[in-house]
Amino acid sequence: xxxxxxxxxxxxxxxxxxxxxxxxxxxxxxxxxxxxxxxxxxxxxxxxxxxxxxxxxxxxxxxxxxxxxxxxxxxxxxxxxxxxxxxxxxxxxxxxxxxxxxxxxxxxxxxxxxxxxxxxxxxxxxxxxxxxxxxxxxxxxxxxxxxxxxxxxxxxxxxxxxxxxxxxxxxxxxxxxxxxxxxxxxxxxxxxxxxxxxxxxxxxxxxxxxxxxxxxxxxxxxxxxxxxxxxxxxxxxxxxxxxxxxxxxxxxxxxxxxxxxxxxxxxxxxxxxxxxxxxxxxxxxxxxxxxxxxx
Numbered sequence: 001x002x003x004x005x006x007x008x009x010x011x012x013x014x015x016x017x018x019x020x021x022x023x024x025x026x027x028x029x030x031x032x033x034x035x036x037x038x039x040x041x042x043x044x045x046x047x048x049x050x051x052x053x054x055x056x057x058x059x060x061x062x063x064x065x066x067x068x069x070x071x072x073x074x075x076x077x078x079x080x081x082x083x084x085x086x087x088x089x090x091x092x093x094x095x096x097x098x099x100x101x102x103x104x105x106x107x108x109x110x111x112x113x114x115x116x117x118x119x120x121x122x123x124x125x126x127x128x129x130x131x132x133x134x135x136x137x138x139x140x141x142x143x144x145x146x147x148x149x150x151x152x153x154x155x156x157x158x159x160x161x162x163x164x165x166x167x168x169x170x171x172x173x174x175x176x177x178x179x180x181x182x183x184x185x186x187x188x189x190x191x192x193x194x195x196x197x198x199x200x201x202x203x204x205x206x207x208x209x210x211x212x213x214x215x216x217x218x219x220x221x222x223x224x225x226x227x228x229x230x231x232x233x234x235x236x237x238x239x240x241x242x243x244x245x246x247x248x249x250x251x252x253x254x255x256x257x258x259x260x261x262x263x264x265x266x267x268x269x270x271x272x273x274x275x276x277x278x279x280x281x282x283x284x285x286x287x288x289x290x291x292x293x294x295x
Contacts, residue, residue, distance in 0.1 A: 162202025
């Protein structure tokens with residue numbers, strides 16, 4: 001029987017490795033999380049124990065295993081229009097301020113997971129343009145980044161099963177922004193991508209007008225942001241909670257540098273920058289808050 005146990009010394013070494021390569025901090029006694037996330041790799045790589053998976057992944061020569069281990073440990077589920085208020089604020093208060101921008105509005109969805117957030121942002125912008133004829137005449141470009149190659153592959157594919165579609169997505173938005181994927185196409189997907197998991201007649205694909213607005217690319221939040229360009233709005237929600245205080249400070253400092261003057265930062269509902277950065281003003285919106293760059 002495969003050995004899924006992990007000694008304290010090995011766990012602590014892995015915690016340090018994961019923080020160095022992804023910035024994510026595992027708390028004490030989270031061995032169960034490592035077991036649940038990494039156990040499938042034992043069979044895939046024919047390794048007899050979880051300890052072997054961890055030890056091998058920390059070797060520089062085991063590049064593919066390392067990628068898959070970090071991928072498994074940093075993958076988080078999300079849903080459409082999460083928390084709702086950021087998207088409502090975007091349509092009601094923020095987008096009208098950019099009508100006379102004179103260039104495309106630039107939004108960054110950092111740590112985009114499986115794509116629900118950037119696609120929700122694109123749908124919000126399209127809805128606003130439908131209601132406000134002539135709004136955002138230069139359009140909007142959305143950069144979506146994530147550390148996980150698996151997640152980015154799913155995002156670019158733009159196909160979601162019935163379970164994912166049922167999490168925060170209204171029927172009206174399904175009709176407007178998604179197209180059904182017929183069984184024949186599903187069978188083609190099953191043979192052409194490793195991300196497909198069986199035929200699900202409830203699968204739907206993001207329509208091209210939504211997909212065209214979003215550009216996906218790999219990026220580690222601990223790395224330099226200068227090549228990403230400048231943004232008017234950054235969404236980085238429910239991500240900073242996984243980082244150490246020092247990494248949070250670094251990320252917030254780089255977010256401020258990546259924002260245009262008076263640019264806006266959205267964090268998760270339970271996240272705060274108090275004591276971490278003095279480069280933003282907190283704006284209360286009732287409900288919800290966002291942070292605006294001071295200069």
